[in-house]
Amino acid sequence: MFLKSSNANVIEIGLGEGVVIPREDRLLVKEAKPMVEALRTSILQSKLSGFTMGHKKSGKSITVHAKFTVAFGNDQVNFSVHVMKDGIWAPGSIPSVLKVSKIEAAENLVKTVAAAAFKFSRLSELVRLLKPSSMNEWIQQSPEDRVRKYLFEALYDDIEFAESRLRTEVLEVLRTSSARSEALSCWEGAVRNIVHKALKEMDGLPPEFLHRLVDEMYLKEIHNA
Secondary structure, eight states, X not given: OOBOOOOXXXXXXXXXXXXXXEGGGGGGHHHHHHHHHHHHHHHHTXXXXXXXXXXXXXXXXXXXXXXXXXXXTTEEEEEEEEEEETTEEOOOOOOOOOOGGGOHHHHHHHHHHXXXXXXXXXXXXXXXXXXXXXXXXXXXXXXXXXXHHHHHHHHHHHHHHHHHHXXXXXXXXXXXXXXXXXXXXXXXXXXXXHHHHHHHTSTTOOHHHHHHHHHHHHHHHHHHO
C-alpha cells in the first residue's frame, strides 16, 4: 500500500520521487515497477489517432463537437472539444486529455497493486506507521484510491508532457479548413434532419407550397442580414 511517511520503516521503490511503500510490502516492487514503466512509455508515445464531428441539440440550439481519440499502447481514450454553435465556428477550451482514471492499463495496475498490497500488509502494522494527523484520512480512503493517488504523482511529469503535446496537435487540427468544413456539414445535416422530421408531420402540403415557404424563409434571412 503506497504511503507518505518519514518513518524509518518505509522505503522508496523507484516509482517516482516521494513515492514510498511500507517495508513489509517490498515484495510488490518487482511486480509494480515494470507495470509503471510500461505505462509511462505508452503515455509518452501517445498520439491522436483520428477525430469525427458530432452534434447535440440543446433547446433551440445545435452544437457541434470534435470527438478525438488518443491511442497509446493497447489503450485509447476519447474526449470532445466544442467547436460550433448554430453554424458559428467558435472552438472552446480543450479538456484534460489523459486522466489516470480513464486509462484502462492504469486502472488494471491500480487494482493489481492494491490487491497485492492488501494481501501482504497487515492493517495494524500500516496504521502504526502513520502519523495521527493522517490516520483518519488514510482510513477513509480505499486501497485503490491511495494507489491511484501515488501512481498519478509518479507519472505526473510524463502526463503533463504528453498533455501539452496532444493539445498542440488538437489545435493544429482545429486550425485546418477541413475541420471547419466537417463541422459545418455536421451542423447542416442536423438541421436538415429536424426540417425533414417536421415536414413528415405535416401531411398533405403541396410541393409548390413547400417551395414557396423555403423561398420566404430565405428572403427573411437576407432581409435580417
